[in-house]
Each structure stands twice: as structure tokens, then as C-alpha cells.
Amino acid sequence: MMRLMAQKIQSIADSIADEEVDAFTHAILSANRIYVMGAGRSGLVAKAFAMRLMHLGFTSFVVGETITPAIEKNDMFIAFSGSGNTKSIADVAQTAKGIGSTIGLITSNKDSTIGIIADVIVVIESQRDAVTDESHEYDIRQMMGEHKSFAPLGTIFETTSMVFSDALVSHIMEITQTSEGELKKRHTNIE
Template identity: 30%
Template sequence: MSTTLQDPAHKACEEIATVFAEVPVTALETLAEEIGGARRIAVHGVGREGLMLRALAMRLYHLGLDASVVGDMTTPPLGHGDLLLASAGPGHFATVEALMGVARGAGARVALLTAQPEPGLGALAHNVVRLPARTMAAAGAGDAVLPMGSAYEGALFVFGELLVRRLRERLGADEAAMRARHTNLE
């Protein structure tokens, strides 16, 4: 056994990094354009995927965008000009499907992040970004360091940070402006 965590940490980071070998830059660009052009953005994911999208919503807010998390009491209604950004790593969650239907019915656009595009949810989305990582639904870990759906959740977090980086460039935002929007109630 190693005396440091460097080797397993490196392997965990590799498990996440390999996901991006299959994600075209155009997927990031298209989603950045969609988010940057939306009047309002609401994000939704279940479980740990939801936590990754909450982190993304926070950064979108720091960028000066009108971003919220589905389920929070302050989430506004979505309609024309708005975007629902949802995650369904394993391909389908009934709650995600229902919310996508509501958003579309109200005239909002829908973007879906997933590891396993499923025809049902894919048909409800205007934009699907595939992050091909192991999810909770995948069998067996083999020699993976990251358990269960952690590879997808980690890739989701990294993709969100890359998205924020691209949006910063697109919007001309700098870190000082982002920091000024950070809460002081910590």
C-alpha cells in the first residue's frame, strides 16, 4: 500500500478525464450559447447529480445569469426564452422526464446531460450532451477507483466548470465581478 493518495487520486482523475475524449468541443460551445442566450436558467438533477448541478447554478449566478435550482422556493416559472438544464446520467428518471415535459409545455427550451442517451428523454430535449461515464446503472466496477456513479458525477462537475470557463469568455466576465456576486453570509 502506498504511503500517499497520489496514485489512487491520479487514477480517479484519469477515470474522469477519459470521459472527455468522447465529448466534442461543439457540445460545450452549443450549450454555452444556449445558456448565455437564455432569459432564465433552471437546473435539475437527482441525488449527487443534483448536487453537481447546484454547484453549476451557483457559478452561473456568479456570472450574473438568472439561474436557479428546481425545487428551491425562489425558482421562477419557466417559459419562452428560458432553459431547463437537467441531468439523467443513467438515461432516465421519471422526475426528470416530468419536469422536461412541463418546461417544454411552457415554451422553455430543454438541455439534457446524460451518460446514456435514452430515446424517451432525448426526444424531449432540444439539446443532449453525452458524458460517457459509468453511472449507478452500470454493472461492476472492474478496477475502477471511483465507486458507483462517481465517474459520471465527477465528469458532470468538470464539464460544468469548463462550461463556466467558456461562458466567462463569452460574456466577458472576470473573476473580480464573479467574486462580487459571491455571498457574504458564510
């Protein structure tokens, strides 16, 4: 199952548009503060991303936490939503948009409620039909058919979102020339 998931994540990674990543990265680098949100397991990915942004030296917040301040015009709101239609996230995105914040969306559905108002979108196509990778000895589609329990309830979106956001952190580290030592200095020391 891990090999099957890794193949699926690789095929999704190959489909992500460089232009989307560049625009998303530029928006993050241009923001005063960054607010992230997701629901359920996607919310856990959003929290992990907010933590890494903090390690990079960004001012980042998780929407819904008691210490999250008011969002402002030059801030960025990033939604992690496979459907792009999760009502609670869409409502927050619309509020942030009305204030003038930049809206970022990591999704598998760019033609969604949040996608329509987003300024930058990275499409993680977890809902696509399985594809055959000629470098592997089996057809992912066939394997998925044989394993009905393969990646239930959005697992591939969540896992790929986590891998993508960690890769984005590495990309930003290179752009900003931030060392792992600098990240370590910001890592909590009171656990």
C-alpha cells in the first residue's frame, strides 16, 4: 500500500503546474502575515504548515485558535480543502477576501466556492482517474481496483498536501537562504 500511495503521490507531483507553485510562493513571500485553515485531517496539515512557516520566520496563525488576531489587507489566507467547498472554510475565505487579504487555495477542485475567489491556487489532482506509470511494473488503476481500501476518505489529498507543503517550505528556504539551524532556533524549547 505504501508503494501504491507513493506512486500516486509521484503522479500527482508530476501534474502540479510550476506556474501555480511560483505564484503561490510569491504570494507567501509578499504577505505581512499568513493565516491557514483546513477541516478535519486537512486542518492538521494546515497546522503543520503554519508551524513550518513560523520556523521560517513568517508570522503565521491557525484560524480558529484563541490567539489568532484579526486578518488585515496585506495578509494572506491559505485554505487546505480537497473539495474547495467546505462551508466553514469558504465563509472565512470570503470574509478575508472582503477585507482585501490574498486568498490561497490548495485543492483538487479549482472550480469551487473558494477557487472562484482565490488569488492563487495549487491544484493537487487527487480526484483524477488513476494513471499508468510506464516505469512501474503494474497499472495503478488495476491496483486500486484490487485494493478497495486504498486511500479512503481523501487520504491521498491530505498526504499529498502535506508532502507539497513540506516541499514548499524547502523551496522557500532556498529562496530566502534560510538554514536549518535558523529554523531550529525558532523551534519550541518549552515542551
